[in-house]
Amino acid sequence: MxxxxxxxxxxxxxxxxxxxxxxxxxxxIGPTSIGYRQTIKILWQAFxxxxxxxxxxxxxxxxxxRFPRVFLGALIGAALAVAGSIFQALIxxxxxxxxxxxxxxxxxxxxxxxxxxxxxxxxxxxxxxxFAGALIAIVIVYKVACxxxxxHTTRLILAGVIISAFFSAIAMFIFSLSESSTxxxxxxWMMGDLSSQSMSNILGVAPSIFIGIILLYLLSGKLNLxxxxxxxxxxxxxxxxxxxxxSFLLCSFITGAAVAVSGAIxxxxxxxxxxxxxxxxxxxxxxxxxxxxxxAALLMMSDTLARTLMSPxxxxxxxxxxxxxxxxxxxxxxxxx
Amino acid sequence: xNYKAQLSREGKxxxxxxxxxxxxxxxxxLLISFIFLLGFHQKELKVKDDRGKWIVLSNSPRRIISLxxxxxxxxxxxELDSKVVAVSNMCDYPPEALLKSKVGSFNPSIxxxxxxxxxxxxxxxxxxxxxxxxxxxxxxxxxxxxxxxxFNKVLKSIVSIGxxxxxxKLAVLKAEQLKKRMELISSQVRELPRPRVLYVIWNQPxxxxxxxxxxxxxxxxxxxxxxxxxxxxxxxxxxxxxxxRRDPEVIFLPAFQEEKILKEFLxxxxxxxxxxxxxxxxxxxDLILRPGPRIVDxxxxxxxxxxxxxxxxx
Numbered sequence: 001m002x003x004x005x006x007x008x009x010x011x012x013x014x015x016x017x018x019x020x021x022x023x024x025x026x027x028x029i030g031p032t033s034i035g036y037r038q039t040i041k042i043l044w045q046a047f048x049x050x051x052x053x054x055x056x057x058x059x060x061x062x063x064x065x066r067f068p069r070v071f072l073g074a075l076i077g078a079a080l081a082v083a084g085s086i087f088q089a090l091i092x093x094x095x096x097x098x099x100x101x102x103x104x105x106x107x108x109x110x111x112x113x114x115x116x117x118x119x120x121x122x123x124x125x126x127x128x129x130x131f132a133g134a135l136i137a138i139v140i141v142y143k144v145a146c147x148x149x150x151x152h153t154t155r156l157i158l159a160g161v162i163i164s165a166f167f168s169a170i171a172m173f174i175f176s177l178s179e180s181s182t183x184x185x186x187x188x189w190m191m192g193d194l195s196s197q198s199m200s201n202i203l204g205v206a207p208s209i210f211i212g213i214i215l216l217y218l219l220s221g222k223l224n225l226x227x228x229x230x231x232x233x234x235x236x237x238x239x240x241x242x243x244x245x246x247s248f249l250l251c252s253f254i255t256g257a258a259v260a261v262s263g264a265i266x267x268x269x270x271x272x273x274x275x276x277x278x279x280x281x282x283x284x285x286x287x288x289x290x291x292x293x294x295x296a297a298l299l300m301m302s303d304t305l306a307r308t309l310m311s312p313x314x315x316x317x318x319x320x321x322x323x324x325x326x327x328x329x330x331x332x333x334x335x336x337x
Numbered sequence: 338x339n340y341k342a343q344l345s346r347e348g349k350x351x352x353x354x355x356x357x358x359x360x361x362x363x364x365x366x367l368l369i370s371f372i373f374l375l376g377f378h379q380k381e382l383k384v385k386d387d388r389g390k391w392i393v394l395s396n397s398p399r400r401i402i403s404l405x406x407x408x409x410x411x412x413x414x415x416e417l418d419s420k421v422v423a424v425s426n427m428c429d430y431p432p433e434a435l436l437k438s439k440v441g442s443f444n445p446s447i448x449x450x451x452x453x454x455x456x457x458x459x460x461x462x463x464x465x466x467x468x469x470x471x472x473x474x475x476x477x478x479x480x481x482x483x484x485x486x487x488f489n490k491v492l493k494s495i496v497s498i499g500x501x502x503x504x505x506k507l508a509v510l511k512a513e514q515l516k517k518r519m520e521l522i523s524s525q526v527r528e529l530p531r532p533r534v535l536y537v538i539w540n541q542p543x544x545x546x547x548x549x550x551x552x553x554x555x556x557x558x559x560x561x562x563x564x565x566x567x568x569x570x571x572x573x574x575x576x577x578x579x580x581x582r583r584d585p586e587v588i589f590l591p592a593f594q595e596e597k598i599l600k601e602f603l604x605x606x607x608x609x610x611x612x613x614x615x616x617x618x619x620x621x622x623d624l625i626l627r628p629g630p631r632i633v634d635x636x637x638x639x640x641x642x643x644x645x646x647x648x649x650x651x
Binding site: 200 | 440447448
């Protein structure tokens with residue numbers, strides 16, 4: 001047992017260092033050729049707390065443009081992948097995903113309403129309206145799926161799909177009332193976009209996402225038992241309903257936080273946890289950290305492609321995640337069967 | 338003691354007098370002229386953009402990036418060719434603009450923009466995302482945003498861009514010339530009956546201009562009347578029934594890629610007076626949809642199409 005956890009820890013450390021190396025590679029790639037030596041030097045100097053003169057364009061690009069984006073990509077990727085992995089465990093269905101359960105549409109609608117009411121101008125306003133939307137969506141879905149205090153998986157997915165469609169329709173209705181130029185901007189944001197957030201906004205959401213993931217990880221033991229059998233979990237003294245509710249809430253919270261800064265980026269929440277389960281199994285204590293790392297890596301790489309593929313034009317990153325995620329998923333699915 | 342003091346005072350006075358003389362003779366004049374030179378050189382430019390935001394530059398801009406085609410045309414009109422370091426991918430006029438480096442279109446590369454070290458960025462509310470503008474501003478860039486919704490405001494934006502780029506005189510002159518031409522053209526059709534115009538921006542779904550746009554204004558100046566003048570939004574989506582009820586007498590269409598689409602369109606809208614009379618035209622959109630200096634050419638084109646009789650006598 002001790003050896004096993006030692007190995008797991010070692011694997012985790014290896015994966016985190018892999019993620020770090022990948023993030024440095026991603027920071028080094030971009031339309032301006034800066035070179036890895038220079039990139040690492042700038043990052044190291046910044047890490048040591050040294051300041052750069054505002055004339056140093058390379059440092060400005062690395063530290064104020066690329067680093068925040070790569071960091072945001074990692075953060076959002078981790079949040080969506082973890083939310084997906086918990087949803088999949090809770091409903092014991094590989095289709096669990098913030099999208100399918102209506103949480104993403106809920107936070108998109110929340111953000112859109114917030115934006116049209118002028119709440120979106122302040123960062124906190126955008127966060128809160130997005131989170132409120134996510135929460136309302138999951139509460140409705142939960143209520144619909146709950147019969148006699150028990151959640152029915154099929155009903156949950158159905159309710160999620162319906163609420164998702166309904167909320168998207170309301171969001172579309174609000175678009176049709178608003179000015180055309182903002183509509184194009186909002187549509188772009190809806191497809192997922194990491195390009196327009198400043199470091200201070202990113203640091204604003206980071207704590208919510210980190211705390212959410214850590215709390216979910218702390219719940220992973222109980223969720224493991226629930227995933228296997230709710231009756232057994234009950235007999236072992238787990239307050240099943242409360243654990244489920246808290247997990248749904250936390251997942252909505254991190255999804256809402258992610259959507260508020262990056263729009264609705266699809267496929268990460270669905271594909272990453274499934275791939276991780278194919279390879280490393282379903283034990284949530286392993287599954288959550290690996291999903292977080294893999295989600296971070298996938299979104300970081302997707303965004304790097306978005307930045308460079310059609311440079312200097314940039315497609316929304318949601319297009320790239322779908323283009324990578326879907327074939328990857330089909331390949332793994334086919335390979336397994 | 339008193340005497341001594343007086344003496345020394347006199348002596349001092351004497352010295353300071355001769356010094357003043359000296360200063361006046363050479364150094365002081367030099368200093369004054371230097372201050373004047375500095376004053377002319379470091380001219381602070383402070384102009385309010387169409388968002389109502391004050392844009393302040395400590396010096397006349399030397400590295401300008403334009404994020405929309407109409408802005409690029411205005412910059413070239415103001416003879417700022419050498420100061421423009423980059424333009425958007427859509428900027429294709431004047432042809433020299435094609436030689437400038439590109440920063441992307443609707444979602445430009447922020448990194449590319451920053452790496453070009455601009456001291457002024459021009460953007461529009463119609464062609465750029467608010468998020469892009471805000472992000473550039475948090476990165477310390479000066480972004481001047483225009484959003485003209487009438488013909489006169491297009492001219493005003495030329496003047497305000499002239500002021501922020503330290504080309505005010507030239508800009509006022511050019512704007513006045515354009516205004517004179519506009520007045521000359523539109524005065525010929527002001528008294529003529531106004532045909533109902535449907536300006537199709539996009540055919541599937543059918544999008545036309547709302548009332549609060551410079552395009553709607555342009556149609557009025559050209560002696561017509563947009564059938565969707567009463568609609569508040571920028572882009573009006575009218576139902577088929579509503580278009581038939583409003584029955585346009587003239588239709589302007591975008592330049593379709595294929596002849597087939599035009600044929601289909603005409604078939605689909607046979608019932609309209611414009612189609613029956615054959616008054617369906619495809620005008621050069623770049624002259625009409627870009628709120629830049631060539632808008633007057635667009636106006637003339639539209640007037641010639643709507644009221645060919647007004648030009649016969651000339």
